[in-house]
Amino acid sequence: MPRPHVLGHPHYWQRLAIYIPLCAFALFFLLPIAVVLVNSVRSTQDILATSVIGWPAHVLWSNFAFTWSRFCIAEHCTGIAPYFSNSLVMVVPATIVSTLLGALNGYALALWRFRGDRVVFAIITLGVFLPAQMNLVPWVIVLRELGLFNTIAGLVLIHVVQGMSFTTLFCRNYFVSIPADLIKAARIDGAGFLRIFWRIVLPLSPPILIVTVIWQFTGIWNEFLYGVTFSAGENQPVTAALIALSAHISSEPQYAEQSAAVLMAAGPPLLIYMLGGRYFVRGLTAGAVK
Amino acid sequence: MSALSIANVGKRYGSLDVLHGIELEIKSGEFCVLVGPSGCGKSTLLNIIAGLDTLSTGDIRIGGRPMQGVAARDRDIAMVFQTYALYPSMTVRGNMTFGMECRRVPKAEQAVIVDRVAKLLQIETLLDRRPAQLSGGQRQRVAMGRALVRDPLLFLFDEPLSNLDAKLRVEMRMEIKRLHARLGSTIVYVTHDQIEAMTLATRIAVMQHGRVQQFADPDTVYNRPANLFVARFMGAPPMNTLPACVEMSASGPMAVLGDASVRLALPELAGDAAAWCNRPVILGIRPECITAPVRADDGVTIEALVDMIEPTGAETIVLLRLAGHQVLARAAADFRPAPGSIARFTVDTARLCLFDPETERLIG
Numbered sequence: 001m002p003r004p005h006v007l008g009h010p011h012y013w014q015r016l017a018i019y020i021p022l023c024a025f026a027l028f029f030l031l032p033i034a035v036v037l038v039n040s041v042r043s044t045q046d047i048l049a050t051s052v053i054g055w056p057a058h059v060l061w062s063n064f065a066f067t068w069s070r071f072c073i074a075e076h077c078t079g080i081a082p083y084f085s086n087s088l089v090m091v092v093p094a095t096i097v098s099t100l101l102g103a104l105n106g107y108a109l110a111l112w113r114f115r116g117d118r119v120v121f122a123i124i125t126l127g128v129f130l131p132a133q134m135n136l137v138p139w140v141i142v143l144r145e146l147g148l149f150n151t152i153a154g155l156v157l158i159h160v161v162q163g164m165s166f167t168t169l170f171c172r173n174y175f176v177s178i179p180a181d182l183i184k185a186a187r188i189d190g191a192g193f194l195r196i197f198w199r200i201v202l203p204l205s206p207p208i209l210i211v212t213v214i215w216q217f218t219g220i221w222n223e224f225l226y227g228v229t230f231s232a233g234e235n236q237p238v239t240a241a242l243i244a245l246s247a248h249i250s251s252e253p254q255y256a257e258q259s260a261a262v263l264m265a266a267g268p269p270l271l272i273y274m275l276g277g278r279y280f281v282r283g284l285t286a287g288a289v290k
Numbered sequence: 291m292s293a294l295s296i297a298n299v300g301k302r303y304g305s306l307d308v309l310h311g312i313e314l315e316i317k318s319g320e321f322c323v324l325v326g327p328s329g330c331g332k333s334t335l336l337n338i339i340a341g342l343d344t345l346s347t348g349d350i351r352i353g354g355r356p357m358q359g360v361a362a363r364d365r366d367i368a369m370v371f372q373t374y375a376l377y378p379s380m381t382v383r384g385n386m387t388f389g390m391e392c393r394r395v396p397k398a399e400q401a402v403i404v405d406r407v408a409k410l411l412q413i414e415t416l417l418d419r420r421p422a423q424l425s426g427g428q429r430q431r432v433a434m435g436r437a438l439v440r441d442p443l444l445f446l447f448d449e450p451l452s453n454l455d456a457k458l459r460v461e462m463r464m465e466i467k468r469l470h471a472r473l474g475s476t477i478v479y480v481t482h483d484q485i486e487a488m489t490l491a492t493r494i495a496v497m498q499h500g501r502v503q504q505f506a507d508p509d510t511v512y513n514r515p516a517n518l519f520v521a522r523f524m525g526a527p528p529m530n531t532l533p534a535c536v537e538m539s540a541s542g543p544m545a546v547l548g549d550a551s552v553r554l555a556l557p558e559l560a561g562d563a564a565a566w567c568n569r570p571v572i573l574g575i576r577p578e579c580i581t582a583p584v585r586a587d588d589g590v591t592i593e594a595l596v597d598m599i600e601p602t603g604a605e606t607i608v609l610l611r612l613a614g615h616q617v618l619a620r621a622a623a624d625f626r627p628a629p630g631s632i633a634r635f636t637v638d639t640a641r642l643c644l645f646d647p648e649t650e651r652l653i654g
Contacts, residue, residue, distance in 0.1 A: 181375035184342050185436075190363035190392030199388070203379030 040064070040259035047255045063260040071245075071257050080261050082234065083241035087221060088268075090152050090237055094159035095216040101160065102167020102212055103205060107197050109168070110175035111183050121172065127165030132225050135162070143230060150231050158230065159220045166219075167212045174208035174283075175201065207283035214276050218269040238265045292354065293318040293476040294339065294444055299348035301334055301500075308334050309500045312348070316478065316493075321470050323479045325487040326497035327523070332480045333448060335497075339478060340446055341365050353443045363392070365444075368437035372449040374429045376421040382432050383417040386439050407438045410469075427458045434469075447479040451486065463489060484524045488512065496520045513641060518650040521574050521643065527607060530580075530617045533647065534573040536566050545573050545642065548613025554639055555590055566644065566653055574643035577607070580619035583636040590637045596627045610635070 035053055040063055042056040069079040108114075109121045139158055140149075148154030178201065186196045227240035236244070242265055245258060273280070294316040301309040309331045316322045324332040337343035339350060341362035350357040352365055368389075376385050383404055390400045408414045411431045421429055430450065437445055450466075451459045467490055470477060481487055487494045488508045495505045496519075504516035515521035521529045534545045536556070543556040554573075583591055597616065600607040606626060608619040610633070619635055627633040644653040 179373055179375065181371040181373045182377065184337075184340075184362075185369065185371060185375040186377070186388070187342065187362045188340060188367065188369050189389035189436075191388070195392065200377050200379070 036259045036262055039255050040263050042256050044254050044256040048253065052255060060256070063256050064264065067257045067260040068264065071254075071261065076234070080238055080241060080245075080264060083236055083238040084264070086152055086231075086235060087237040087239070087265075090155045090159070091217055091220045091268075094156045094163065094220050095213055097156075098160045098163035098167050098216050099209060099212045101164055102169075103171045103202070103209065104197065105164065105168040106171025106173075106175050107201050108193075109172045111178060111180070111196075111201070112193070121168075124165050124168050127162070128169060132162070136225075136229055139226070139230065150233075150235050152231070152235060152237075154230055155226060155237065158226050159216075159223065162226075163216050163220065166215060170212050170215070171205070171208055174205070178204060207279060210276050210279040211283040214272055214280050217272050221269050292316065293320070293352070294322075294478065295351045295354075296335075296339070297349045297351075299335070299338065299350060300346050301331070301338060301343070302346040307500060309338075309345075312500075312502055314495055314502065314505060316476065318476055319474050321467075321477045321479065321490055321492045323481060323487040323491035323494050324497060325481055325484055325494055325523075326503075328482055330497040331500040332482075332497050336446055336448055336478065336480045339444075340367055340369055366442045367444045367446055368440040368442045369446040369448065370433050370437050370450045372452050374421070374433040374453075376429060376432055376436070378421055381418050381420055382413065382424070382435075385421070385432060386436050389436065389440060403439050407435050410438065411435050426454050427462065430454060430458075430462055434466075438469075438473075443476065445475050445477045447477060449481055450479075451481070452483075466490065485526065488524070494524075496523060498523075514652060515574070515643065516652055518572060518574075518645050521645070521652075525576060527577050527618045527620075529643075530575045530577065530615075531645070532573045532575070532612065532615050532617070533570060535570050536568065536644070538567050543567070545571075545644070547573070548615070552592055552613045554592075554637060554642065556642060556644075557640055570647055571653060572645040572647050572650070574645060575617070575637070576641060577618040578620040579638040579641050580608075580610075580617065580621075580635050581638075582621040582625040583634055590639050592635050592637055593632050594635060596629055596631055596633050598629050599626060601626065608633075608635075 038054075038056060039047060039052070041059045041061065042054075043060050043063075046057050047054070067079055068081050068084075070077060071079045105124065109117055109124075143149045143154045143158075146154070146157075148157060182200060183196060186200055191199065221237075222239060223237075224239045224243070227237040228243060231237065231240060242258075242261060245261060292315050294314070296312050296314040296316075299309060299312040300307065312335060314322070324335060326332050334343060338345045339352075341357065341360060352367065357365060376382075377388060380388065386404050386407065387400045390403065395403075404417070405414075408417060411434060413428065413431050413435055416424060416428055416432065421432070424432065430453075433450070447466075451462055454462060463486060470490075479486075479490060487496075488511075491508055493505060493507050494511045496503045496511060496516075498519050504511055504520045506514075506516075511520060512524055515524060515529070518531060521531065532547055534547045537544050537546050537553075541555060545554045545556050546552070547554070580592075592612070594610040594612050594617070596608060596610050598609040600609070601623065603623065605623050606621045608621055608625070608627065610617050610619055621635075645651065646653055
């Protein structure tokens with residue numbers, strides 16, 4: 001059947017009224033990314049000669065390779081590669097450990113009754129609402145006492161502890177939908193706390209584990225405050241190193257290299273989101289057993 | 291031998307008493323059904339027996355062994371849940387072997403046991419499926435299979451048929467009864483369905499408000515209910531209960547209803563019941579004790595106004611008025627009196643029950 005003439009359609013103006021603002025907002029939010037993308041393939045001279053906003057005179061891919069391995073950040077001309085690897089060394093164990101601890105906490109809080117369980121849960125969730133700045137001084141003391149100041153291990157510890165509130169909350173809210181009878185049956189079958197977790201609860205958990213892994217990975221990767229505060233020089237994660245890089249901007253702008261660096265630093269979380277994004281929304285709304 | 295003994299068991303949640311002084315002795319090989327309306331404490335009692343919940347007072351012994359401080363896993367019990375509680379991520383075989391794995395039964399032995407039980411329940415073809423791929427009836431079978439692989443001292447069933455549709459429920463009911471006859475195991479079975487209780491049990495414990503109202507074999511519970519609650523709870527349609535008065539006449543004791551328009555001869559009053567002469571009582575008559583007369587001289591007959599009839603196919607339920615009260619009768623299927631007419635009924639007075647109107651207990 002041929003569609004009726006669109007202009008004559010009664011909903012046409014309504015649609016237009018919705019889509020025009022939507023497109024305007026999309027453009028507004030995408031513009032900075034577009035500028036960074038374009039600048040990453042221009043040369044700094046080109047940018048300085050014309051404008052920060054402009055089309056590349058000729059496409060220059062070498063910015064990426066240069067920024068990756070030779071670019072100078074705070075007098076170290078190693079590119080962002082070592083900082084990038086610092087971030088990976090920090091984010092992978094921190095994500096895995098905080099997710100597993102959150103799952104274990106959530107399991108205990110959702111499916112086992114013990115004295116004071118509500119209080120424990122309330123205290124853990126309180127951590128979600130505490131601003132990071134509040135914890136800076138306590139962490140300074142803890143890291144100093146443990147001898148972990150300016151180490152990646154120290155940052156891993158911070159992110160595991162700071163992330164546990166979120167991961168526990170996510171997992172606990174997911175696990176409460178596991179029927180109590182399932183745990184009762186396993187108890188009668190002779191399984192203990194850890195065996196029930198490992199054999200019955202974890203196999204039901206992939207949707208929420210994907211959510212917490214994405215959440216933790218992006219959160220820890222993009223985290224900046226702890227990175228700048230507790231690490232310096234060669235031990236900085238990439239987000240903190242990018243700041244050192246922008247310190248030059250006033251004296252000697254290097255817009256092209258900086259754009260390439262920002263894009264590469266944003267890569268891993270984007271990759272994780274593209275791989276697992278559709279599970280993210282699904283996992284947030286899913287119940288454990290249908 | 292006593293397979294399960296429950297002595298003075300009480301359960302209290304905060305200030306709420308959900309079980310009071312429960313006393314039950316269950317012999318080995320018995321099929322004991324705990325029946326009662328929702329909230330009567332039957333499931334709580336089952337969870338306490340299983341060790342999944344704690345008791346506030348009293349003592350439980352399984353196979354003579356005190357259960358104080360014994361974990362669920364060490365009680366030598368198996369349980370079937372209303373929701374089946376099959377492990378979703380495991381196959382049927384995995385569900386059945388999980389318990390044996392926890393108890394470190396050798397693999398070869400596990401396989402032999404699974405094969406035997408699968409054959410018994412006719413689930414051999416389902417062993418490699420996951421619970422999500424099974425129908426309700428199949429899940430029910432697997433849940434029973436998971437219990438049967440254990441060969442425990444005691445089987446606990448928590449409303450196992452409540453999630454099945456009516457037809458399947460009747461089939462599975464028969465199957466459970468057949469299994470019990472074949473295996474001779476001791477079973478404690480919780481249900482709110484009095485027909486399940488009647489058909490399955492060797493003994494029924496009728497519960498209400500956290501107390502056992504009567505613990506007896508099904509015939510006794512049905513014919514001689516210990517009190518008005520049991521009388522009204524067991525049986526569908528339920529027992530008719532009417533206020534009446536006992537009088538002595540030349541031909542023996544009579545129950546007089548309402549304004550003396552209905553008089554029913556009672557069987558001889560034994561013992562204490564004789565003291566109830568000329569006093570008000572509650573008269574209990576099962577609907578099947580009021581039927582259409584087969585012959586004119588068929589025992590005690592009454593005339594009553596027919597309010598309504600409900601033909602079910604197998605029989606006709608007649609709603610009639612007796613001394614101003616609504617009474618249900620069960621008559622033959624071909625008995626179809628016109629509503630509003632007066633019809634004649636035969637009353638089987640040998641099975642009348644009398645209850646104390648104050649304590650609601652059975653008198654005679």
